[in-house]
Amino acid sequence: MLPKTHLIYFSPTGTTSKVIKQVAAGLDSRDVEHHNLTRMEQEFSLCIDDGVAVIGVPVYAGRVPEIFLKRIEKLSGEGIPAVLIALYGNRAYEDALVELRDVITAKGFNVIAAGAFIGEHSYSTDERPVAANRPDAGDMQKAREFGAAITNKLQGECNQTTLDISGNTPYKERVPLGGVCPETKPELCTLCKTCARVCPAFIITVDQEVSTKAENCIMCCACVKLCPYHARVMRHPMVEARRDMLVKNCSERKEPSCYL
Template sequence: MARKLTLIYYSPTGTTRKIVTAIAEGTGLEYDFIDLTLPSSRSQTLEFGSDDLVVVGIPVYAGRVPALFSESLASIKADGAIMVPVVVYGNRHYDDSLLELKDILEAKGAYCIAAAAFIGEHSYTRKVAAGRPDAEDLESAKRFGTEFMSFFNSETDSFVQIDVPGKQPYKERKPSKPVAPVTDDSCIECGICALSCPTGAIDMNDFSSTDPNLCIKCCSCIKKCPTEAKSFTDDTIANFAIWLEENCSGRKLPEIFIREAALKET
């Protein structure tokens, strides 16, 4: 069945973008993408219908869909669209995020025929899931795209919706104190940080100044800075990064869900 494939994603440090792009390649379809990472992109109307196949990718934040992304989906129309929720997490856990994303999409009228959880380098430290998604992850992502397309092509009339792990009420979002990265002398004032900040928290006239009340601690500025001039000096974040390094180093594997079956990659 011919459908138009669209990728929708939010990806401050780029790992989610890599995964959804590999999934799209695996489907063999041509695709458009809607990158909702920057504030200017999040005002557009998102409207899909029964001719659409949409892969929706998010990074996991505290076991949930990032609040900012949920807000962007508040007005999405998805009546009869086939959607594939995908979460990318930093090798700790994805908790309730995949269920939450699937629930959001289904509440908007989508049919979720497949879903997946992949792993990306942790935003807070380069030492957890370092360099992921790697070649193996991208191969799994491509294979996932190929697999759900073959199921999709064989099921023309009725779509069986899938079950994914997670529970309601979803993990509680705990308020965190307003902090922002600091900038050291190696800053070359290229402005990449400010141009790529998902909340516009960095002052366009002074790249070393970030509004802690707008900063969502996504680490885009830290990971994209060409001179590594940005870092969090806040103790809570520094200690959390150490905790992750000590407790989340064992390689987790992608999990894919197509119909009722959860297939763990080997």
């Protein structure tokens, strides 16, 4: 059994958190501490000097989301082993895992393993599904097996240099977010405030109606997927076009990639 596992993650629609919890289950640690950075209003500051860290993020336009990079500005690891997970919506993870490796290494961690897993795409809808219901049972099993393989690695020698991961440096150019956000269908909305409670960017306010500060929206679609009344929809023409592209080109099932 391993000592402490620190789970550090950003996961607006929950697919990243599902996978890293399974990796942690495979690691068979006696003590798991969660650092959920999805909705972090106060400053996050953490120096890890024991156990192992499992760090998970969704892929946004082939990169690590900027909001996550801001949230981990004050994270550091004293040479402790780190396992990285990038969750992508069955299109591609491009440079996200390489970027995450570089950022986490620069913070003092020893990156010993990395994986790219697949989760339902943020833009997926019932009518236009993209990787619907993933991670599924097969993905979860792979995540646990990956965790178990990492345990074996940790029990042996693991003082490797840089983990060789698919992706490029310099990373692809960041696609700016902002200006496009989900809208509310007033006929379905009950003003229950779930959308405001789940928004990682804290840009939704609910009063007599729902207001969204579009310029700061990260398009994660947590408010859409978690609205109990299906009153939030992302139907901006730019997203509709992207969704069409994804349905057309990214419907064939991809499988997780693991680097050890």
